[in-house]
Amino acid sequence: MRASRGVAVSESRHRGEPVAEGRSREEPVAGSRGQVVSASRGQVVSASRGDVVKAERSHESREEAVKLVAPLDAxxxxxxxVAGGKGANLGELVRKGLPVPGGFVVTTHAYGQVAQGHDTREHFERAELPAGLRQAIADAYAGLGGGPVAVRSSATAEDLPGAAFAGQQDTYLNVVGEEALFDAVRRCWGSLWTERAIAYRAKLAIDSSGVRIAVVVQSMVEADTAGVMFTANPVTGDRAQLVIDASSGLGEAVVSGLVTPDHYVIGASGHTDFTPGRREVVIRGASGGGVARETGAAATAERLPDAVIEELARLGRDVAAHFGRPQDIEWAYAGGRVHLLQARPMTALPPPPVGKLNPIQRRLATVLLEYLPERPYPIDVTTWLPYGPAGLMAKVTSSFGIHGAFENFLREEDGVVYQLVPPKPHPTPRMLATPFRFLAKARRYDPARWTEDPRYRHxxxxxxxxxxxxxxxxxxERLVRVPREALDIVQPVADLRMDYLPGSGLALLRLLVTVRLLGRREWFGDLLFGARTRTTDANEALERLAEVAxxxxxxxxxxxxxxxxxxxxAFLAEYGHRETSSPILVTPPTWADAPEAVLGLVKALAGTPPEKKEGDEALDRLLRHPRLRPERRRARVRRWVAAARAGVAFREDSHFSFTLPQPVLRRSLLEIGRRLVDVWVLDRPEDVFHLRLEELEAIGDVTALPTDDKERLREKVRSRAAKREELSGVRLIDPAVVFPSRATGDALLTGSPASGGVATGPVKLIRQPADFGKLNGGDVLVCPYTNPSWTPLFQQAAAVVVDTGGAASHAAIVAREYGIPAVMGTxxxxxxxxxxxxVTVDGGAGTVARAT
Incomplete structure (x- = not known):
């Protein structure tokens, strides 16, 4: 069912009274880039700040040629x-010869005549229309036959990525008579200045002083059936499918969510899946003007004829192809004909399905989703993401003959990341020599001594x-080079990783084989708990800080x-560079940037923390094995356990150390942003995150930046911010593809078993570091992702349930260390x-069930 777009439709029994259609949507027109043009001055005004620059002469001459009122095909x-988003789009469809009801546009010139500097709804609703404008509207109305018309707002600030303006300006249906038409036009103008419209523009950083509004007037189509068509599946993102929602009467019943519509899904082959609706309400035009509701009158109406469905699908694909992107189209079927009433680009459209993942892709996607709890900004994509931990791992895997493991996994649209596509790594000829290089490096480079390496000290x-x-x-000129310096510092770290990881991997593999041969595979994780890491140090320092608190x-x-x-x-000086949400993004704050996250951890840790498992206990149990009675075997196993722990420590500690430049990188970017605020390029320093590093480096003298360059940068920031806002509720990838659902039985959900045991307690949702302080002892911690910064919470949690991650993630390792059940990848x-x-969490079975 299509979500409600606004208010219910009012009824009118008074002749000629315009009736609100439910705050109809305003449509962007493809091709424009978020600028609005003053009809009175012929100047382009930035929607982000309102700075005025000269428009192209061709645009100015076109403006002068357009009248106060002109037909749609003009x-x-x-x-x-001049025509606003809706008018421009409908004009395109008319010019293409598509079946659009006849109509005309009361242009932004007319609005400018009446506005006279006023920007209140009350002004427009009381304003007298100039005689020439009244006559122009009356003549155009007579040209349509003088019958019922639909009067729709068409604002200029509509062609903005992510700014559909759904429900922000008004539309009036079945308007009858000249005076009713004049009144509807005034009310449409006034709807530009409602509180909701002003707040919407402010949210998108659109300068209201530069916005104008036109009004579209069209012959009213008294539909037998009407509704909405999406030229891509709005739920799955499948661009090969069309989705049609339909119901009896005017389409406003579908648009406003007043009915459960008939639902059609049309595949690429033409096959149609049909789900009947209930037609709870039918909206029709009233005889004297306005609209009226009928209930239950068409509850048994039949589905659309196949020929109509085929015609709608053909028209939908034509419109999408013309505008170059999926469209949201309102349509009506009357008198045996299909009419297109509106068309606008689809917003908040999920990325296309990625298809079935192979096991390697699924494993990589599990890791990447845990590292990407939020959508990367353009500055992330051009700085820390390709050069930080993910970029380093790409170099490491490539050095061992595996190409593409951590590369090219993000897709961008309009300059903003919109999709995660799990990479498909593949072996290269270099992999043939990998076993020999691997063993050679394992013998030469001891992970227990990696901090003594001169390269690390340098x-x-x-x-x-x-x-x-x-x-x-x-x-x-020096500040703008700092980000690149920070990235360059990290690059030699890849060599250290390549040299010391083989020793770590070999030590872990050797211990795993040993415990398997001894029949004690389940002790493998416990044996690693004795590893002393910087994460352990940070957690213990937090415990001491909680005691001081x-x-x-x-x-x-x-x-x-x-x-x-x-x-x-002192704590932040030592550990403040730790990430709060993601180790591979530069934009989220660190602990030092957001000390409130540390205070939340301190609050959660207040009290006596539970006992932690001891790795030495597991080692003592293993050494009592009958096959390890000879002292030389026991000594060898001790060495192997110590080497495996050193391997774990290398993984943790190298990550801890290698993220040291990240806070400097972030601070330098924010300082660059602050200086761009000073010269009126940005509204706030954080807006710099919407720019790419190369765009910042291309700025010469920031104090002498040409006006055109300022406007270009402002427009990039505005459009990318709006696109990001549009995608705020859209996932980078469907979690069901990465974490396929399994039969749950009586369980509420399932995931990967990550730490054994069973625990019962109240759910506490912790979605972000700002929520850390909400966790109480004995709660079941439920969160979207984890990283080392979250693991101190495990000292208080009864169990852990995480949307992402797997058995090898930080969360799983620490959960096993504290002996609490963990279910990952739900x-x-x-x-x-x-x-x-x-709920009851069974970490061994990977289930979460309602407690009984």
Missing amino acids: FGHDDLA YLGRARELASRDLGSLPW ERTGALDAGPLPAAFEAELG GTGTSVLQDGEI
């Missing part, structure tokens, strides 16, 4: 500024020197005590489970 692709020196710079005092009263309301602030400052845990719900 407008097209380039006339957003790296630390460069990272510390970069972190010590006063970015605010650097001239622009309790002792000094830092958890009470009011300013933080000086003693606690000093301890917190895909939908945060949407299925509710706060406070009592």
Whole structure:
């Protein structure tokens, strides 16, 4: 069923009274780029800030030629500024010869005549139309036959990625008579200045001072059946399918969600799946004007004829092909003919389905989803993502003969990441020599001694020197080079990874084979718990910080005590570069950038933490094995366990150290953003995240940036921000593809078994670091993702349930360390489970069930 677009349809029994259609949608027209043109001055005004620049002469001459009122076919692709989004789009369809009801546009010139600098709804609803404009509208109305018409708002600020303006301006149906038409036009103008429309524009950073509105007037189509057609599946994103929703009477019943419509899904082959609706309400034109509701009158109406479905599908594909992107089309069927009433680009459309994943793709997707809890910005895509941990792993896997494991897995649209496509790594001839290189490196490079490597020491020196710079005092030409310096510092780290990972992998494999041969495979994870890592150090430092907080009263309301602030400052100096959400993105804040996340952890840890498993206990149990009675075998196993723990420590500690330049990179970008704010390019420093690194590096002297360049940068930021807003509710990939559903039986959901045991407790949804302080002892922690920054919470949780990740993730490892059940990769845990719900988590079976 199509979601409701706004309010219910009002009824009118008064002759000629215009009736709101439910705040009909406003449509962008393909090709425009979010600028609006002042009809009175012939100037282009930036929708983001309102700076005025000269328009092209051809556009100015076109404006001068357009009258106050003109037929639909007078407008097209380039006339957003005069006809608004709806008018320009409909003009395109008329010019293409598609079946659009006849009509005309009251242009933005007319609006400008009446506005006279006023921007309130009350002004327009009381305003007198100039005599010449009244006559022009009356003549055009007479040209349509003087019968009932639909009067639709058509604002200029509509061709913005992610800004459909659905329901923001008004539409009036079945308007009868000149005076009723004049009144409807005034009301459409006034709807540009409702609180909801102003707030919507403010949300999208659209300068209201530059927005104008036209009005589209069309012959009313008294539909037998009407509805909406999507030229791509709005749920799955499948571009090969068309989806049609239909019901009896006017399409407003479908648009406003007043009915459960008939639902048609048309495949590429033409096969149609049909689900009948219920037709709870039918909306028709009233005899004296306005519309009226009927209930139950058409509950048994039959489905659309096949010929009509085929005609709609053909028209839909034609419209989509013409505009070059999937379309959202309103249509009506009357008197044996199909009419197209509106068309606009589909917004918030999910990415196309990626198809079935092979096991390697699924494993990589599991890792990538855990690392990408939020949509990357353009600056992420051009900085930390390809050069940070993901880029390093791409180099490492490539060095061992596997190409494409961590590369080219993101797709962009309109400059914004819109889809994650799991990569398909493949072997190269270099892989033939990998076993020999692997063994050679394992013998030469001991993970237990990697911090003694001169390359690591050199790296630390460069990272510390970069972190010590006063970015605010650097001239622009030096500041703009800092991001690239930070990225360059990290690159030699790939060599360290390539050299020491073989030893780590070999040590872990050797221990795994040993415990398997001894029949103690289940002890493998426990044996690794003795590894001393920087994550362990950070967690223990947090425990001490929580003790200080309790002792000094830092958890009470009011300013933080000086003693606690000093301890917190020391903690952030050592561990503040840890990520809050993603290790492969630069835009999310670190602990130092968002100390409130650390305070949330401190609050969660207040009290006595549970006992942690001890790795030495597992080792003692293993050494008591009958086959390990000879001391030399016991000594060998001790060495192998120590080597495996060193391998685990290398994985954790190298990540900890190699993210040191990330905060410097982030701070330099924000300083660049601050200076762009100073010269009126950005509204706030964080807007710099919408730009790419090469776009920043191309700026010469920021204080002498030409006006055209400023406008170009502003427009990129505005359009990308709007596109990102459009995609805010759209996932990068369907979780069901990565985490296929399994038979749950009585369970609420299933996932990958990650840490054994069974625990029961209340669900506590923790969606982001800002929520850390909400966790109480004994809660079942349910979250969308985890990383090392989240793991201190495991000391208080009874169990862990995560949407992403697998048995080898940080969350799973730490959950096993603390001996609590963990279920990873549920895909939908945060949407299925509710706060406070009592559930039982079986970490061995990978299930979450309602407690009985």
